[in-house]
Amino acid sequence: MKAYDLSELAFRNLRESLLRNSLTTVGISVGVASLVAMLSLGIGLQQLASRRLVRSGLFDTVVVSSRRDFRGFGHDNERTATSAAESRVLDESARGEIEHLPNVVEAYPDIRFFTELRYQDKPQMATVAGLPASAKINDAFENMQGSFFSSETAAEAILQKSFAAELLGKTAKPGAEEVRVSELAKPLLGKDLIMRYAERVAPIGSLPTMSDIESPSDLEEIANPEDNAYSVVSREQKLTIVGICDLDPDSMHGAARARVFLPLKLTQNLHVMQPTDLRDTMRSFSNQPIYSSLSVRVKNPKQVLSVEEAVKKMGFNTFSILDATRSLRQFFAVLDLFLGIFGSLALAVASIGIVNTLVMAILERRREIGIMKAIGASDGDVKKLFFAEAGAMGVLGGIVGVALGWAIGHAINLGTNVYLKRQALPPENFWSVPWWLVAAAVAFAFIVSLLSGLYPAARAARLDPVQALRYE
Amino acid sequence: MTPGPEPSSANNACAVRTDSLCRHYQMGQTLIRAVDGVSLQVRAGEFVALLGSSGSGKSSLLNLIAGLDHPSSGTVIVEGKNLAQLSRPELAKYRLRTVGMVFQSFNLVSSMTLAENVELPMRFAEVDRSQRPQLVREALDRVGLSARMTHRPSELSGGEQQRAALARALINRPKLLLADEPTGNLDSRTGTEIMDFIREFNQSLGMTIVMVTHERALAERYAQRMLFLADGKLIGDHANPSTTAVATPGEHV
Numbered sequence: 001m002k003a004y005d006l007s008e009l010a011f012r013n014l015r016e017s018l019l020r021n022s023l024t025t026v027g028i029s030v031g032v033a034s035l036v037a038m039l040s041l042g043i044g045l046q047q048l049a050s051r052r053l054v055r056s057g058l059f060d061t062v063v064v065s066s067r068r069d070f071r072g073f074g075h076d077n078e079r080t081a082t083s084a085a086e087s088r089v090l091d092e093s094a095r096g097e098i099e100h101l102p103n104v105v106e107a108y109p110d111i112r113f114f115t116e117l118r119y120q121d122k123p124q125m126a127t128v129a130g131l132p133a134s135a136k137i138n139d140a141f142e143n144m145q146g147s148f149f150s151s152e153t154a155a156e157a158i159l160q161k162s163f164a165a166e167l168l169g170k171t172a173k174p175g176a177e178e179v180r181v182s183e184l185a186k187p188l189l190g191k192d193l194i195m196r197y198a199e200r201v202a203p204i205g206s207l208p209t210m211s212d213i214e215s216p217s218d219l220e221e222i223a224n225p226e227d228n229a230y231s232v233v234s235r236e237q238k239l240t241i242v243g244i245c246d247l248d249p250d251s252m253h254g255a256a257r258a259r260v261f262l263p264l265k266l267t268q269n270l271h272v273m274q275p276t277d278l279r280d281t282m283r284s285f286s287n288q289p290i291y292s293s294l295s296v297r298v299k300n301p302k303q304v305l306s307v308e309e310a311v312k313k314m315g316f317n318t319f320s321i322l323d324a325t326r327s328l329r330q331f332f333a334v335l336d337l338f339l340g341i342f343g344s345l346a347l348a349v350a351s352i353g354i355v356n357t358l359v360m361a362i363l364e365r366r367r368e369i370g371i372m373k374a375i376g377a378s379d380g381d382v383k384k385l386f387f388a389e390a391g392a393m394g395v396l397g398g399i400v401g402v403a404l405g406w407a408i409g410h411a412i413n414l415g416t417n418v419y420l421k422r423q424a425l426p427p428e429n430f431w432s433v434p435w436w437l438v439a440a441a442v443a444f445a446f447i448v449s450l451l452s453g454l455y456p457a458a459r460a461a462r463l464d465p466v467q468a469l470r471y472e
Numbered sequence: 473m474t475p476g477p478e479p480s481s482a483n484n485a486c487a488v489r490t491d492s493l494c495r496h497y498q499m500g501q502t503l504i505r506a507v508d509g510v511s512l513q514v515r516a517g518e519f520v521a522l523l524g525s526s527g528s529g530k531s532s533l534l535n536l537i538a539g540l541d542h543p544s545s546g547t548v549i550v551e552g553k554n555l556a557q558l559s560r561p562e563l564a565k566y567r568l569r570t571v572g573m574v575f576q577s578f579n580l581v582s583s584m585t586l587a588e589n590v591e592l593p594m595r596f597a598e599v600d601r602s603q604r605p606q607l608v609r610e611a612l613d614r615v616g617l618s619a620r621m622t623h624r625p626s627e628l629s630g631g632e633q634q635r636a637a638l639a640r641a642l643i644n645r646p647k648l649l650l651a652d653e654p655t656g657n658l659d660s661r662t663g664t665e666i667m668d669f670i671r672e673f674n675q676s677l678g679m680t681i682v683m684v685t686h687e688r689a690l691a692e693r694y695a696q697r698m699l700f701l702a703d704g705k706l707i708g709d710h711a712n713p714s715t716t717a718v719a720t721p722g723e724h725v
Binding site: 367368371372373376377378381 | 535538540541561564565567568569573575579580581583584592593595596597601640641644
C-alpha cells in the first residue's frame with residue numbers, strides 16, 4: 001500500500017472514533033509536556049549556572065607568575081624544574097607572547113599594592129588593584145551601585161562594599177544585619193579619595209639630560225647606568241568614587257585581594273612601586289617594566305588546562321581554579337537524567353493508553369480487518385495501517401505536548417520571577433527549550449507510539465479472516 | 473498477472489481443481505471434517521453452484537478456493553497455482569488479483585462511502601490514484617449505483633449493498649468470482665436481480681463463477697453445473713441442461 005493511501009486510511013480511522021483517539025493523544029501530550037517541562041528546567045538551570053560561573057571570572061582565568069617569584073602560587077616541584085635564576089622574566093614581551101597563545105582572550109598585568117587612601121582627611125589602608133576594561137561584564141559588577149570606569153585611564157575608583165563601610169565608619173558588628181550597598185553608595189558616589197603611593201621613577205640611565213643631577217652623590221649613582229638604579233618618590237593621586245560593588249570581584253587572590261579598584265591603564269601609568277621590584281633590581285636586564293604576575297583570560301573554562309600547559313612550557317608558574325564546569329556538567333547530566341526519567345514516566349503511562357486504544361480498535365474493527373484481508377490486504381498492509389495510526393497519534397501528541405510543556409515551563413519561570421521580584425532579587429531565565437529538545441521530544445513520542453503499536457499491529461495482522469468475517 | 477479474463481480461451485481450460493482436499497478442525501475432543509477429500513474441477517468461464525444443507529462444508533470449500541483458509545491436506549489449484557504452497561503475502565496477492573468475493577452479509581466497510589468501499593481493493597493493489605475515480609464510477613455504473621456513490625452502506629437497501637459488493641469484487645478485474653450465499657439476505661425479487669448481474673459477468677466478461685447456495689431452484693435457474701456436498705464430501709455432480717445450452721459468452725446482455 002502506498003504511503004498516501006496508508007495515511008489517508010489511518011486518519012479516517014482516527015476520525016471514526018474521535019473521542020477515544022483524542023483522549024489517547026491528550027495522554028501522550030501530557031506525557032511529552034511533563035518530559036519537556038522537566039528537561040527544559042534542567043537545561044535552563046545548567047545554562048544559568050554555567051553563565052554565572054563563566055561571568056564570575058573565576059574559572060576562565062589563569063594567573064601567571066615568574067618562577068623566580070616566591071610569591072607565586074605554583075607547586076614546589078614546578079619551581080625546581082628550572083632553577084629560579086635561569087627562568088624567564090615576566091616582561092612585556094612575555095605578556096605579548098602569552099596573549100597570542102591560542103584560546104587566550106587577553107593577558108593583562110596584575111598590578112596590586114597596599115597603600116594609604118584618605119577620605120575626608122581620614123587615612124585608611126587598603127590593597128588597590130588595576131582592573132581591565134573587560135572586567136565590566138564580570139558578575140561582581142552586575143548589581144553595582146554607580147557605574148563602571150568612564151575610560152581606561154580615568155582617575156576613578158570602584159570600592160568594595162566592606163571598604164566603603166570602613167570609610168563611613170559603618171562597619172557591621174558580627175551578627176548584626178549587613179549594611180545595604182545602596183545606603184553606602186549615597187554619601188560616597190562622586191566624592192573624592194586621595195591615594196598616596198610610591199612611584200618608581202624610571203631608571204636614571206634612561207634619563208636624557210644631566211640637568212636633573214644636582215649633587216655629587218647623584219652623580220655617583222648614575223655613573224654606571226647598567227646598575228639599573230631607580231628612585232622611589234611618594235606621590236598623591238586624586239580619585240573619584242564612581243561605584244560601590246556588593247560582591248568581591250577579586251576573591252581569586254585570597255588574602256591579597258584588593259578592595260579598591262582603578263582602571264588598569266591608569267595604574268600602569270602611575271608606575272607604582274611593586275613589592276617584587278626590589279628583588280628584580282638584582283636581575284633586571286632592561287628598562288622594560290617587569291610584572292609580578294599576569295592574569296590570562298581564556299575563551300572557555302574548558303581550555304584553561306591547555307593554556308596552562310602552554311604557559312608552563314614557556315617557563316612560568318601558573319595558577320587556576322580547577323575547571324568547575326566539568327563537575328557542573330556531570331552534576332547536571334545526572335539531574336537531567338532524573339528529570340528525564342520522571343518526565344518519561346508520564347509518557348510510559350500514555351504509551352499504555354496507546355496499546356489499550358489500539359487493542360480496543362482491533363476488537364472493534366475485527367470485521368473490517370477481515371474484510372480488508374478477504375479483498376486482498378496483506379498482513380503487512382494491516383500492520384502498517386495500525387502503525388500509521390499509532391505513529392500519527394504519537395506525532396500529534398508530541399507536537400501538542402511540546403507546546404504544552406513550553407507553556408508549563410514558561411509559567412513556572414514567570415511565577416518564580418514574580419517571587420524573585422517580591423524578594424527584591426533580579427529576574428532570571430532559568431528555563432530553556434532548545435530546538436533539539438523540541439525535535440527530540442516529538443521523535444521520542446513517535447518512537448514510543450510505534451513501540452506501543454508493535455503488539456496491536458502484530459495481533460491485527462495475524463487475525464484469521466475466516467473467523468473475523470464470522471464475527472458479528 | 474494478466475489484467476483481466478480472456479473469454480476466448482475460456483471453455484476448456486481448467487480454472488479450479490482440487491484433489492482430495494481436506495479441511496479438518498479440532499473442536500475440543502472431536503475432529504470436525506468440514507471438507508473431507510473433495511476432488512473437483514471447474515472449467516474457465518464456467519458457472520458452478522455448490523449446493524448442500526448448512527454444515528455440509530460448502531462455505532469451507534469456498535474459503536479454501538478463495539485462499540482465506542489453508543487446507544489440512546490435499547491440493548487446491550487455481551489458475552495454475554497451488555494455494556497450499558503459497559506464502560501468506562502470496563495468498564494476499566492472489567486474493568487481491570485473481571479472485572473477487574461476495575458474501576451473504578455483503579461485508580462492506582460501514583464507515584466508508586460506496587465509492588470508498590469500491591476503491592479500497594485498488595489501494596491495496598496500488599492502482600494509480602488518477603485512474604481510480606474513473607474506474608470506481610464505471611464499476612458502480614455497471615451495477616446501477618452511480619447515483620449512490622457518496623452514500624454509506626447503512627443508507628442503502630440490501631440489494632443495493634450487494635450490488636456495491638459486486639462492484640468492489642470486480643474492481644481489480646479478477647478471473648474468478650466466488651459468491652457465498654449472495655442472495656441469502658435478500659428477498660427473492662432482489663435476489664434475482666443480483667443473480668442476473670452475476671450471470672451477466674459470467675457471460676459478458678467470461679468470469680468463472682463458483683457460488684455457494686442452499687436454494688436448489690436458484691442454482692437450477694442460473695448455474696451450468698451443480699455440485700452437491702454433504703458432511704464435507706462431494707456426493708453429486710450434475711450438469712444443468714437448461715443453462716449450459718445458452719452459456720455462450722457475449723450472447724446475453
